[in-house]
Ligand SMILES: Cc1ncc(C[n+]2csc(CCOP(=O)(O)OP(=O)(O)O)c2C)c(N)n1
């Protein structure tokens with residue numbers, strides 16, 4: 001049998017350790033699909049409903065395994081559909097390789113059907129590496145480089161293969177001038193900072209009396225090291241959204257999330273600290289960090305480009321988080337005065353009580369916070385949590401207590417709607433033995449999550465552990481934005497853009513052969529979680545929640561309060577409910 005460029009591509013991907021490809025067919029990639037068919041069990045081709053979802057799943061694969069995720073799409077429309085998912089990978093620094101088809105070489109430049117200038121299209125999202133394979137001899141080094149650069153730069157890369165090239169006989173590079181001779185294999189490295197810089201960092205941290213730590217995605221593999229350093233420094237630890245699983249929430253000095261979705265203890269710690277140690281985070285909102293000049297800053301990041309861009313840092317350490325913290329630890333003097341730490345712990349204890357009270361405030365019919373409060377103690381061991389953009393991210397960030405051994409992610413940098421369900425699918429394929437819970441709004445679910453439930457229906461029997469619960473916050477509203485309009489702009493809810501149709505999500509699940517549970521009474525929420533988590537198949541938990549409960553930022557500024565009041569004065573259609581819910585929240 002002759003070996004085509006496509007057969008060779010797959011063989012090479014196999015040598016790189018790639019086993020699963022998320023994709024959708026089209027005649028622009030028929031050569032590759034034919035080769036996948038010939039490859040048999042060597043590859044797991046996962047058929048999605050939409051190419052953007054394939055990119056989200058590849059991104060989730062990268063997030064939950066640390067390995068490169070691969071997605072495949074046809075030329076023109078298929079390639080275009082990938083974009084948002086690839087941007088999600090780019091903004092969250094995940095290694096994803098996109099393989100896309102292109103019109104045959106003879107047609108290029110001829111305004112042929114489905115011909116899109118793909119190199120230009122992907123130039124920004126795959127800025128680290130995008131290349132078109134125009135001759136078989138290129139295939140080897142282009143795929144090698146796409147994988148290596150994706151991994152090294154933690155970024156999406158893109159390989160474009162014209163349809164006729166896919167079918168040509170494979171051809172190794174000739175031994176002559178102007179040929180490229182590449183090999184496989186990652187260069188795993190754990191960079192460490194210069195010794196002098198480490199000492200300077202230790203000096204700044206040793207001089208502080210009130211040290212605050214902020215950890216992000218870059219600290220996910222440095223739990224023990226973060227805790228040891230925090231202990232020595234008597235520091236509290238706040239977590240950026242992507243760092244939610246970096247340290248357990250049960251620890252009394254973990255202040256939880258930060259920012260608009262953050263907690264009061266995180267906010268107060270940042271406003272009062274005299275030293276800031278930031279580890280593996282590019283948390284974007286500077287107004288939630290200490291005012292410039294108040295604190296001495298030390299930052300650790302593996303990427304020098306990400307240093308000192310949110311707060312002017314005194315010491316910038318380029319390095320792997322765990323290794324750098326390990327080197328820093330012996331240079332730190334254990335703080336004898338634990339007063340600052342005790343104050344943080346008191347704040348945290350109080351805050352958990354406040355959240356409990358807020359969750360139990362009566363709503364119509366169900367307070368969304370209560371849904372998350374009921375879930376928190378029920379989270380199964382080793383669960384993987386995914387969340388969408390929307391009000392659910394507030395409650396996910398604040399109310400869920402993650403424990404050691406769990407993983408959790410969402411679209412942090414791009415904050416796009418839509419990844420909740422595809423991330424959960426990626427998590428299930430990567431870890432079929434682990435329970436997975438996705439938390440999504442009804443808007444995001446209608447946008448694309450519902451379609452991917454069909455994908456779940458197709459594949460779930462392959463997963464050794466059937467637990468996959470999709471929580472749909474059914475509030476008939478694009479609620480996060482409704483609140484942003486009220487609080488940030490002082491505008492009343494614009495019904496034409498904000499209201500979305502009700503839909504029987506639980507019945508939809510049943511129609512697909514999954515389980516559906518509909519809840520519209522607060523007292524049933526706990527039992528519904530128990531049932532969903534014990535179910536013998538993936539389950540949609542359709543919970544009817546109150547859109548009038550405000551996802552309030554930890555501190556409401558005077559301006560925001562004024563804008564909010566004005567928005568209601570201007571005739572917000574939900575005025576009565578909102579006033580009732582907000583007043584209860586503020587005094588809870
Ligand atoms: C692709 C995309 N479109 C629009 C937005 C803006 N946006 C952010 S949250 C949100 C509302 C989400 O509504 P829903 O999923 O119902 O969640 P809810 O806030 O109601 O809980 C919107 C429109 C976005 N982040 N991404």
Ligand SMILES: [Mg+2]
Pocket residue numbers: 441442443473474475476477478479
């Ligand atoms: Mg909604």
